[in-house]
Amino acid sequence: MSKFLHFIVTFVVILSCSLLNPSLTAQAATGAIAVYEQRIIHSPDGIGKYYMGREIAKVMGYTGAGWLERPSREGEEQPTKIVNVLNLKPNDVVADIGAGTGYLSFRIAPLLTAGKVLAVDVQPEMLEIIELFKKEKNITNVEPVLATLSDPNLPSESIDLALMVDAYHELEYPQEVMQGIVKALKPGGRVVLVEYRGENPFIMIKGLHKMTQKQVRKEMQAVGLVWRETKNLLPQQHLMVFEKPNTNS
Known part of the structure; x- marks a missing residue:
């Protein structure tokens, strides 16, 4: 795979992930380990964001x-x-x-x-x-x-x-x-x-x-x-x- 093609594939993967979780873009750029995980399917009482295996609850306003x-x-x-x-x-x-x-x-x-x-x-x-x-x-x-x-x-x-x-x-x-x-x-x-x-x-x-x-x-x-x-x-x-x-x- 050429360097240019490799760059395009990497960019598409990062862009796709960032649509699900924008913070992943910054993580990919810095090489940081993700602290949180975002899931599309989640509890109706949660925000779809997980920390150390636990889904974060919605805030009572x-x-x-x-x-x-x-x-x-x-x-x-x-x-x-x-x-x-x-x-x-x-x-x-x-x-x-x-x-x-x-x-x-x-x-x-x-x-x-x-x-x-x-x-x-x-x-x-x-x-x-x-x-x-x-x-x-x-x-x-x-x-x-x-x-x-x-x-x-x-x-x-x-x-x-x-x-x-x-x-x-x-x-x-x-x-x-x-x-x-x-x-x-x-x-x-x-x-x-x-x-x-x-x-x-x-x-x-x-x-x-x-x-x-x-x-x-x-x-x-x-x-x-x-x-x-x-x-x-x-x-x-x-x-x-x-x-x-x-x-x-």
Whole structure:
């Protein structure tokens, strides 16, 4: 095969692949290993994008804000228990990733008498709701942060804890977001993930909105986080604790 013909064949293959997944074009050009896989046939509850064997779930938009604030949430999910086991210090800086309406942020903030909560979300509409609640509740140490799909938009080594409640499985770029979170954590900082238990088929949540502990641990290990413990104190969810290694110790 001539060099010219080889070039034409390669170009056609790359072009065909890029129609299915545009990111493959950049990967082919740089020789990078693909982090994600795009499939045409996929779950109606997913976006057709796979990460480490897991299909990423569709995001619940700001129109679902009422569900986040439903009166039955305390009984169903027991978020008070989540807050109680975080072992927060008064001067901690906590990033509530995928904060939504700030449901958890406003429950954490009063405990941080010398600290603050960074309520991170990619939807400006959710941040507007948080601003509204800040005024209504007269809570000043909750700061809305507008993130992008691939960047939590947090300064390096600025947070003590990153909390994600029923949010991680919807991240469109989980590896990039988690790399940004790891960078933002102080040495020894923690990530707490709360996800519906994927091991239990009787938990009546759509499959892609649940995660097994094994899958979560695999994905966190990929960005350098160390698993510390899993607390199964919630009715339907895992509460998993990871830590950024303290390289100075």
